[in-house]
Amino acid sequence: MGRDPSTMVASPTSSELNNESASEWATCSNCSEQTVVRPCPARCGVAAYCSSLCLLHHKTVHRSFCRPTIAPVATKDAEDVLVETDNNAEGNEVVDEDDDEDDMPLLDRLQVAEKPPAFLKKTFSSLFLLPSKLKKLLPSDDQAIAPEIADDAAPTPFVHHHVCSPRANLSEPWSRFSADFNMLKFFVHQSGPAGFQLELGADGGLVVVGISRPRVWAMGIRPGDQLDRIGGMSTSGLAPDEAFRCLYRADLPTVLRFRATARVQRETWTVLLQDRLGVTFAGDGRLDIPVVDRVVARTDESPQVGDLLIVVNDVYDAVAHGLSATLRYIHESPRPVALTFQRLLSDASPMPRPPSEPTLLTEREPSDVATEMPPSSVRALCATTLSSPSGNVVLVWRDGFLGVTLVEHPTSGLPTVHRLTGKGQTPLVGQLAPGYTLCL
Numbered sequence: 001m002g003r004d005p006s007t008m009v010a011s012p013t014s015s016e017l018n019n020e021s022a023s024e025w026a027t028c029s030n031c032s033e034q035t036v037v038r039p040c041p042a043r044c045g046v047a048a049y050c051s052s053l054c055l056l057h058h059k060t061v062h063r064s065f066c067r068p069t070i071a072p073v074a075t076k077d078a079e080d081v082l083v084e085t086d087n088n089a090e091g092n093e094v095v096d097e098d099d100d101e102d103d104m105p106l107l108d109r110l111q112v113a114e115k116p117p118a119f120l121k122k123t124f125s126s127l128f129l130l131p132s133k134l135k136k137l138l139p140s141d142d143q144a145i146a147p148e149i150a151d152d153a154a155p156t157p158f159v160h161h162h163v164c165s166p167r168a169n170l171s172e173p174w175s176r177f178s179a180d181f182n183m184l185k186f187f188v189h190q191s192g193p194a195g196f197q198l199e200l201g202a203d204g205g206l207v208v209v210g211i212s213r214p215r216v217w218a219m220g221i222r223p224g225d226q227l228d229r230i231g232g233m234s235t236s237g238l239a240p241d242e243a244f245r246c247l248y249r250a251d252l253p254t255v256l257r258f259r260a261t262a263r264v265q266r267e268t269w270t271v272l273l274q275d276r277l278g279v280t281f282a283g284d285g286r287l288d289i290p291v292v293d294r295v296v297a298r299t300d301e302s303p304q305v306g307d308l309l310i311v312v313n314d315v316y317d318a319v320a321h322g323l324s325a326t327l328r329y330i331h332e333s334p335r336p337v338a339l340t341f342q343r344l345l346s347d348a349s350p351m352p353r354p355p356s357e358p359t360l361l362t363e364r365e366p367s368d369v370a371t372e373m374p375p376s377s378v379r380a381l382c383a384t385t386l387s388s389p390s391g392n393v394v395l396v397w398r399d400g401f402l403g404v405t406l407v408e409h410p411t412s413g414l415p416t417v418h419r420l421t422g423k424g425q426t427p428l429v430g431q432l433a434p435g436y437t438l439c440l
Contacts, residue, residue, distance in 0.1 A: 030054035288322035
C-alpha cells in the first residue's frame with residue numbers, strides 16, 4: 001500500500017508552507033495521480049495528497065517518518081545548567097501506539113475552515129431585525145434627585161384624574177327591563193295599504209304623522225312614533241317613499257318596529273304550554289324579539305298577532321336571548337312550559353277622521369278618472385298613503401296569478417277589470433268587481 005519515501009514529491013517552497021491553502025500540480029503520494037495536490041497537513045514537506053481519502057489510506061506509512069517541525073525548548077539539566085532540548089529528536093517523542101487518533105487533520109476539514117461562512121437568507125434577514133425593546137429601569141431611591149421647591153412657594157394641590165372605563169358609557173344590558181325595549185311598539189303588517197303616513201323628522205328619522213286604518217290605531221301606533229325597522233331592516237337614511245316601497249316588497253306578514261317618545265304601557269299574562277301553542281313567531285331583525293305573527297289555532301288563552309314573548313319558565317329572558325335561542329329552549333324544556341306574553345295597552349280615544357285622498361282603484365266613470373288623474377309625483381305619494389273609503393281597493397301583487405283579467409276601456413284607454421278568474425291568491429282580490437279601473 002505504501003511507497004518508498006525516495007519516490008515521494010519534493011518539499012514545497014517556503015511560501016507554500018506558510019499558506020495552508022497552497023496547492024500545486026504534482027503527483028499524489030498515495031494514488032500517484034498527476035493532479036492538483038496539497039501538502040501534508042503536518043507540514044513535513046515530504047508528502048502531498050489530492051484528497052482526504054488518499055491521506056487516510058497513506059497515513060499508516062507516512063506517520064513513520066512524518067515529523068512536524070517543533071521549535072527547540074531551553075531546559076535545565078541536573079546541574080542546573082540551561083541546555084537546548086530538540087523536540088524533533090526520536091528519543092524525545094513519546095508515541096502511544098494504542099492511540100488511533102491522527103495528529104494530522106484531514107484535507108477536507110482544512111478546506112472547509114478556509115472557506116468563508118455561508119451567507120444564508122436567514123442571515124440576510126437578521127440584518128434588518130429591529131433591536132429588542134429594553135425596559136427602562138427606574139432610578140433607585142439613592143439616585144433619585146428631589147425637585148427644588150422654594151420655601152415661600154405655595155404647595156400645589158394634587159388633582160385626581162378619574163379615568164372612566166369604556167364600558168361605563170355603555171347603556172344597560174338589553175333585556176325586558178331595559179328602557180330602550182320598553183319604548184318599542186310592534187305592528188304586524190299582513191296585507192293591504194300600510195295605514196299610516198310618514199315624513200322625515202328633525203333627526204332624519206321616519207316619523208308617523210297620520211293614521212288612516214283603524215287596525216293600526218287599535219294596535220297602539222300614534223302620530224309622533226318613529227319607524228325603526230321593517231322586517232328587520234333598518235330605516236335609517238330612507239325617504240318615506242323608499243320605506244313604503246320596502247314594506248310592500250317584504251314578505252307577508254312583516255313585523256314593523258316603532259319607537260315611542262316615552263315608556264309604553266303593556267299588560268302581562270302567562271300561558272302553560274302542554275303540546276302546541278297554536279301560534280308562530282317572527283323575529284324583527286337585530287336582537288330578534290319574538291313577536292307573534294300568525295295564529296293557527298285560536299283559543300281563549302292563545303296570544304294575538306303582535307303580542308311579545310318575554311319570559312319562559314319565569315327565568316329565561318326571551319328578549320335578551322333572542323328568537324332562535326328561545327325556541328330551542330322551549331323545545332328542550334319538559335312540559336308544561338310557562339310562557340309569559342306582553343301586549344301593548346292603547347288608549348280608548350277614537351281615531352281621527354283621515355283626510356280624503358286620491359284613489360288608485362275606483363268605480364267612478366272613466367272620464368272622471370281621466371280628468372282627475374294626479375301627476376306622477378302625487379300618484380307615487382298616494383301609493384304609500386292610502387285611505388280606505390268605500391269603493392277603493394288596494395292590491396299588493398308580488399307573484400303568482402293576479403286573479404283578474406283586464407281590458408282596455410274604449411274611451412279613456414285605462415285598464416278595466418273584465419272578470420275575476422278565481423285563481424288569484426293576492427289579498428283583497430275578491431273585493432274587486434267588473435268595471436273597476438286601474439289608475440296606478
